[in-house]
Amino acid sequence: MDTQEGAELCFPQLFNISCKKPTTPLSQVLLLYIVLSSMSLLTVTLNLLVIIAVSHFRQLHTPTNILLLSLAVSDFLIGLLLMPANIIRKKVCWFLGQLTCLVYTYVSFIITSASVGIMVLISVDRYVAICDPLHYPTRITHGRVKLCVCLCWLCSVIYNILLIKDELVKPGQHISCYGECKILVDYIAGTTDIVLTFIIPVTVIIVLYMRVFVVAVSQARAMRSHVTAVTMQLSVTLTTKKSELKAARTLGVLVLVFLICFCPHYCIFVFGGKLLSSSSATIVIYLYYFNSCVNPLIYAMFYPWFRKAVKLTVTLQILQPGSCEVSIL
Template structure:
């Protein structure tokens, strides 16, 4: 696999990122005004929507006491990582691609690169924890209440974030010197991932978690189908009960199918370009990265908008009902 290199260098005859540095400045990519406007509107609208949806989810779970459960704690971790992706990573990534100029200096370029890797890894790790939580709840319900406690979930979430920070920061520090050597002009933000570390990064932060998510969801889906079949075959599930069981089976299949398909659909296409040099395919890499960022916008919809309590809390937040005394004790679960 070729090293991954992010380079904004454009052809000759284009404006400079730093006009005063004639000999050392990178050249700015000049898109047609209409194209640039569309790109800015699309990317910043997606970033804003990502921030708003995840902020609503964070306020909902943090404010209402009924929602202080182990499952929602993992959901809160996912919302925080996705919120920071929409707040920091998406706007800076969009500006850099559209203008091909990095104006924040090489040090902040390294910080931004590490932050984007950490947040993406934390988001994937949180999805894995949610999958494990649902597996325990559906496949091992007798052990779930005794083993899945708030303290253990807090430790799991802390471990998830700690691993994401330590691993990705160490990886970026190792490759930081190589990236600085590859910087050819002022206004460039270069990220280099060599062959060995690139495959390790792919395995640790992508292939292994996705494989575990798929395996867990398949077992959950199989258990849900088995339970609904038992409901249909029982005497109490006659007539109306059988119809209800079929609806539950369809709903379980739809929820799990949408979660898995959308997550894989947003993540897997990037694998097709892992053996290509980013400097030669910057546009492909940009849209591949934004396809993964799109999952940060869809996560609150997939994991929360399916549930009525989230719609109730949104109404209470938008109408400012949460400002009333004792609003945290409101009943949002029916």
């Protein structure tokens, strides 16, 4: 009897303090592994293409694309690190130790916070481009955008250290048995986190894009009313406005998909997971991860430059001399 019960434990030698192994049927586990591993591989591959394309071609080194590059880096890390680790954490015993569990949780917090910050920066970028286009080139420069991106990641690193400081002092204090990876945040820190990384950023994103939408509609109507103009200056102006409006629409889709995938993920923390079953909570978490796989597909649907850059990358034409000068716009 002892042997049979011990065989169901993550650590049979720690009979009294070991977690039990998950009882999920093998067929379901294999199917889940195949689906999630495929999603992880696809996420890594697609976002790696985005990183290579934007980094390699000088024509794509615009302030907006720098933000998309940073977002692709966070999505790449989600596919490379968080998805595989979460498969282990949810479906099998955690054999990697409490230090690794702490590092995994800390990295996941950093990436999540940084992604939210990048989305806010994208919304600000589109707000200035559409609502104040005359000052956009002077206000949104390469240097300022790079500085904002670096500050976003740095603040995320520092902020999340403060968020899990209790776990850093005493790792594994909240686990109920060995073979479990769990980190809890106290009530005050959790409430602060909800306000700073959910309520305020989402509110800012929605308000800015509502303003962008109103102005974009009015500009579209203005362009239609002047479509018969024949001067070259007006033609260039209209072309520029159309380009900015198209970028606003594309990034609006990006932000909307992010909010759809992100909000349910954070509702788990708002309600403490009490309103969701374990399987439902897992689905919500992977819905957020799925967003990292969808983002490059959005670029492929709306950006011809991305499709051309990917084609050049896949066919290894980027290795040819002068490939950085190839026109892809």
